[in-house]
Amino acid sequence: MSTTAKPYHIGRKISRIRELKDMKQEALAQALGTNQQAVSVIENSETIDEEKLEAVAKALGVTVEAIKNFSEEAVFNYFNNIYDNDFSHSNGAIQSNQCTFNPLDKLIEVYEEKEKLYERLLQAEKDKNEYLEKLLNGK
Known part of the structure; x- marks a missing residue:
């Protein structure tokens, strides 16, 4: 039995994007015009219909494609690239704004x-x- 998560669990992706945006379920629920329990159901769902996905994407301030294509690895790569680029421009020294x-x-x-x-x-x-x-x- 495999313990790895299924690669396309839309609810988990929504949950992670919400968490990365430092948003609570209650805030997302308010933006969607629903309650926290409904958001919990969405985040535990492996799939959701397109109309609801569009509403969630709008409430999170992202595109539907961003939710569908979201991956933790991509996020880490993005931040690592920013961090690496900052160091490459400063020759390894930490820059500070003066x-x-x-x-x-x-x-x-x-x-x-x-x-x-x-x-x-x-x-x-x-x-x-x-x-x-x-x-x-x-x-």
């Missing part, structure tokens, strides 16, 4: 800009008060 500006300088700029805005607001209020006083004294 700020091209000093965050403290930006903070000081924002603070100074805020001060200028408050000063303008204060001046506008003073001007308004002076105008109102002139109107009152003129009567």
